[in-house]
Amino acid sequence: MASDVDSAPLVGRAHQVALLRSALLDDVRQGHTAAVFVTGESGVGKTRLLREVGALLRERGALVLTGSCLDIGDASPLHPLLQALRRLDTAAAGARTSSSVRGMLQMFAAETPTDGAGALLERVSRGLHLIAEGRPLVLVLDDLQWVDRTTRQLLLYLLAGLGDLQLSVLAAVRAESLQGAHPLRRVLTELRRLRSVRVVDLAPLDRAGTEQLAAAVVGPALTAEAAELVWQRSGGNPFVAEELARDVRDGRDGLSDTLREIFLARVDALPEHAHQVVHAVAAGVEPVEHWLLARVVRLPEEELIEAVRAAVAHRLLVGADEGYRLRHRLVAEVLAHELLPAERRVLHRRYAEALTSAEAELHQARLAHHWRLAGEPARALPAAMAAAGEAQRLHGYAEAHRHWSVALQLADGADGPRDVDRAVLLEHAAESAHQCGEHARALALLEELGAVGAGPPSCSLRIRRARYLAAAGRSAPAETEYRLVLEDPDCTPGERATAAAYLAELLVQMGRYADAGQRARVALQLCADVAGSTSEVVRASAALGFSEAYLEDPDAGLTVMREALTVAERSGRPDDVACAYLHLAEFLTGPLNVIEEGVVVARRGAERVAELGLGRTYETRLLAIATNGLFRVGQWAEAEKVVAAALRHRPSGADAVELLLARCRLSVGYGDVEAADRDLDAVATVLAGGGARHVLPMLTLRAGLAMWQGRHDVARQAVQRGLTESRSDDVVILAALVWHGLRAEAEAHASRTVAVDRTAVRRLREAMDRIAARSAGASRQVRSVVDNFLALCAAEISRFDGGSDPELWARSALAWDRDNHPYPAAYSRLRQAEALLARRARPATASRLLREAHQIAQNLGAVPLTSEIRDLAARGRVTLAERDPGTDRRSGAAASPADSGGDDLAGLTSREREVLAAVAEGLTNKEIGQRLFISERTIGVHVSHIFDKLQVRTRVQASAIFLRNRPE
Structure with missing residues (x-):
């Protein structure tokens, strides 16, 4: 081989x-x-x-x-x-x-x-x-x-x-x-x-090595599903992995004759009893315990042990304390075609009978599997339903959905029992499909449930449908369904409270924070008269907290969201815990702009919801939040790792959209045009009826990618579409879109290939005014981020309206430095240097700015930005210092901040300065956290960033720098 x-x-x-x-x-x-x-x-x-x-x-x-x-x-x-x-x-x-x-x-x-x-x-x-x-x-x-x-x-x-x-x-x-x-x-x-x-x-190779080998054969188009298939079937064997990868590359679904003959030859080389043992294990559910194998094979103990020993020695079986496994799952695929149907049924019947007669607790999933394959649907159905209930109790929603689906198949079969309530099976199957991220399947099952006469009441069905639509990324029809429930006089107070709470959560996701706050207050009022509405209280409180924190009082809103998380943890319902973590992490990394703490909360929340069985849904969304936060603070390499780990869950619907947008931001920054295009096309396909939360970022990314490609007209169209379709209160998202629009006009003007669209510029200026007016009533943190984007917008306007103003670009660079956002800071330095060189003013300053921007862009791995900086440096005859060749292109290390003017603390954010001041007082991380009302773990993150930026190793060294630079 x-x-x-x-x-x-x-x-x-x-x-x-x-x-x-x-x-x-x-x-x-x-x-x-x-x-x-x-x-x-x-x-x-x-x-x-x-x-x-x-x-x-x-x-x-x-x-x-x-x-x-x-x-x-x-x-x-x-x-x-x-x-x-x-x-x-x-x-x-x-x-x-x-x-x-x-x-x-x-x-x-x-x-x-x-x-x-x-x-x-x-x-x-x-x-x-x-x-x-x-x-x-x-x-x-x-x-x-x-x-x-x-x-x-x-x-x-x-x-x-x-x-x-x-x-x-x-x-x-x-x-x-x-x-x-x-x-x-x-x-x-x-x-x-x-x-x-x-x-x-x-x-054999580990999982990462197997995927790397398969990708080398298939190419960059290797999907997560294909990588998973190669890993599961090959067991890390390089030869088998290469053969399977070639089958994937060439579009062959079945097992190749080469692999089939190789494994058959290895099985045929076994002694007779070992041959029998391998067939039995292949038919079983691994691991197969020794006592169970003995009842199925029915050999004397000594002969069974000798047969197992031979199969292990021939590297076909692996033995452990919990039982026996096939070294390669391909063996089971090969042997499945070597037994007669009657032989297979006999093996499965023996397994089922042995499991039924065992004194130990039954494993219902295995029992259902073997009775079904033994041709006994009436005995398999109760076991399948019990297995589904067991999986749900353990938060194994993917397994639960699989068992409910099997139960439906058994009930619908010609030999299936007739005394089973099919509506109950459909209801459970739909909900488990939703919980495990199979949103399209959930909607299909719900439609089937609605056609059953004995289905649940229409209000309950509408709420379910709205939940599933929202999860599938179809926000507009989901909102309609919730409103129909609230307007229906036949719906109970409990159903209206549920619809109001879920609608408030949906409106937050759509960026309509004022509406979300109103609906959240209505939901909380309704919940006051409904016993047992803890879940509704959690969702409404989280939505209200987000709305208040964004529009009015961040501290009060943050307190409400933290309390919602506490209530959710106390209730123990997975959905409630996940919802509370999601809103909290999103607010910290977004409007509140405490990105490091938000990333910590997002990753901690991802670990927590994974324990609760929501890895494919809420965990992926939390990891998308973490990815976006890491991208903004310049830790692109770490962001890549996070998004790659999340994609292994193969999310769908809105969960997939969040993750694809996060990955697309990295691809646009890196200049990977093909990857970014693929992700944007996938997002556009999923977003049928999507809200501004997803559509506006998608259009912003489309504009950014088009500009790097020199397609300024495409960028302009994307931005104008976003301005037309926008219904979001999220002025930060709108400000980012407007900046891209003005940048597209500036790039068109600089290229001299496309004329500036004065009508588009007028609309963009009007949008700037609206954003400034609406942000005036928002929280201080929101205004700070919006002001940073508006500074970029003003500087872009100067590029095509009288000559690029270096002072405007300097203000923008300083603002982004202050908030520790290296990418827009580097971009601002590039434009400032460009303006200075065009005016033939302060060439030394322009050279310094280009070198600083170049260092940041190289550290990030931002290829298009680096290329533009080098082009300008070549035209201006500025020598750029190349980065240490030993440094990885995507190291994600943030470059040193801009010219500090002699202040060693210039590169620190305001929060990091507060932390450093407390460090200089001799406080521990726990004491600092208590003073600043943030977690001890987040303080540790801040301290690490401070050490990196100041290039020190100890708290004493950091304190000395602070004392030397603090104002008198």
């Missing part, structure tokens, strides 16, 4: 390569020997590793002889050495070494010496000594499990020592071949005792 294709990279083996190189060359003294035997299952990459290490040793000056053993026993003695010598003779034709090689080949061609095998071994050792010519000699042997007796004796002889010959042996052995009394097994056991001999077991 060794792959002959070297197009894929050697993945996940850097440690082994370094280990083998050191053991075979660096640690071997003159006149000594060393050996490394690499063992592992077929296809794990032993041959490729030997080839890689051999090439590396040649580069280091070693003479490497490479040969392979043949699966023909002792019929070809010393074949691997002869093969290695012939290869060396061909490669060294005409060199002095070649005559020594030919001499050895002639010796082998002659008859066996009369003085026995010992004389032959002695002659071989002398010949190798001549060939080496004082160089280190490495003998590389593949497939050593087939080694002939003479070569085996030669290895033992060579490893016993050859005087002043520096010899190393590197050999690969298939672990599953060393069974029973295999002679090499005894040799390896003896050799392990020698200090100069190492036996390295080459393990």
Whole structure:
């Protein structure tokens, strides 16, 4: 199973390569020997590793002889050495070494010496000594499990020592071949005792390595679903992973004949009882406990243990305390087609009967699985329903949905029981689908439920439909459904309270904070008359807190949101806890602009909701918030890791939109046009009926991407569409959109290819005035962020309205520095330098600004911005200092802030200055948190950022800088 294709990279083996190189060359003294035997299952990459290490040793000056053993026993003695010598003779034709090689080949061609095998071994050792010519000699042997007796004796002889010959042996052995009394097994056991001999077991790749290898075969288009499939089916075996990846690349859905035949051959090589055991485990639900396997296979205990031992030794089974597993799930796929249907039903019936009769607690999911495949739907249905209820209690919503779906199939089958309430099954299946992120499936099941006469009341059905629509990203129809419930006189007070609370939450998500506050107050009034409305109180309180904090009093609103989180944790309902965390993290990273603390809350909330089974829905949205926060403070590399981890959940609907937008921001910043385009197209597809919360950021990103592409008309159209469709109270989102619109006009003017659209500029100026007026009544923190964007807008206008004003750009850079947003700060410096150079004023200042902007852009990995800075520097004849080549392009490290003017604290945010002042007083993180009313963990984040910016390692050093720079 060794792959002959070297197009894929050697993945996940850097440690082994370094280990083998050191053991075979660096640690071997003159006149000594060393050996490394690499063992592992077929296809794990032993041959490729030997080839890689051999090439590396040649580069280091070693003479490497490479040969392979043949699966023909002792019929070809010393074949691997002869093969290695012939290869060396061909490669060294005409060199002095070649005559020594030919001499050895002639010796082998002659008859066996009369003085026995010992004389032959002695002659071989002398010949190798001549060939080496004082160089280190490495003998590389593949497939050593087939080694002939003479070569085996030669290895033992060579490893016993050859005087002043520096010899190393590197050999690969298939672990599953060393069974029973295999002679090499005894040799390896003896050799392990020698200090100069190492036996390295080459393990399969981990998940990351498998995905990297698959991506190298398929290309960057490898989807998360395909990566998951390759990992699950291959078990990390490189050869299998490459074959599966090629199937994905070539569009083949089934299992390739190559893999099928390979695994069938391995199974067929097993003893009879081991063959039976592997078939049984393949039909079971892993891990299969020993007692359960015994009842299914029905072998005497000693014979069963011997059969299992053989299957484990052949690397088909893995044994552990909890039971037996197949090493590769592909074995189950292969064997599924090898049994007759009647044979499969017998195995599943045995499993079901054994589980039913067991004294231990039943595992309902396994029981339902086996009764169903045994052809007993009436016995499988109760088990499936019990398994679904068990999964829901444990917050396993994906598993619950799978079990409810199975229950529906069983109930609808021709042989299914007729006394089951189908409406109940549909209701449970729809809700579990919603909880696990299958929003389209939830809506389809809900439609089916509405068609059932015995379904729930219409108001309850409307509320469910609205929830599912909102989760699917269809905000407008969801809002309509909630309003219909509130206007329906037949709905109960409890239903109206629920609709009002969910509508308030939806309006927050749509950026309509004033409406959200009104609906939240109505919901809380309704909840006062409804017992047991804790969930509604949590959602309404979180929405009200967000609305108040954004529009009126941030401190009061933040208090309400924190109290909502406390109430949610006390209630223990997963949805309530997730909702409270979501609003709190979103407000901290957004309007309140306490980004570091917001990121901490978002990640902590993501961990919490993952424990509650909401990984595919709320966890992904919280991680999207964390990604956006990390992007804004310039930690792009960390943001990449977070968004990649979240995408493994394969979210859908609004959850997917949040994550795709977050990833798209990174792609636009990096200049990855294709990736950004794909994400924006995906978002546009999902956003049927979406609200301003998603549409405006999507259009803003579309405009930003179009500008880097030089498509200023496309950018203009995106912004104008956003101004037309906007119904959001979120002046921050609107301000970002308007900046992109004015920037598009400025870029068009600078390019001299597209005329400035004065009508569009007039609309943008009017939008600026509206934003300024509306933000005047918002909280101080919101006004601060809006003012930063308005500063950018004013500076952009100057680019096409009388000449770019360097003072306006300087104010913008200072504002963004103050809030620790490196990307817009670097962009502002670029424009300030451009304006100065155009006016031929202060060239030294312009040069400094370009260097600072260049450093920030390089540290971020912002390729388009870096390119524009370099173009301007070239035109202005400014020399830019290149970054340390050892630094990663996407390190995410924030550059030093702009010119500090002698103030070492200039790069700190206002919150960081407060923290540093408390540090200088000698307060602990806990004491600082109590003083500033934020968590101890967040204080730790602030302190770390302070240390990075001040380039210090201790609190004493940081305090000294503060005391030196504090105002008198």
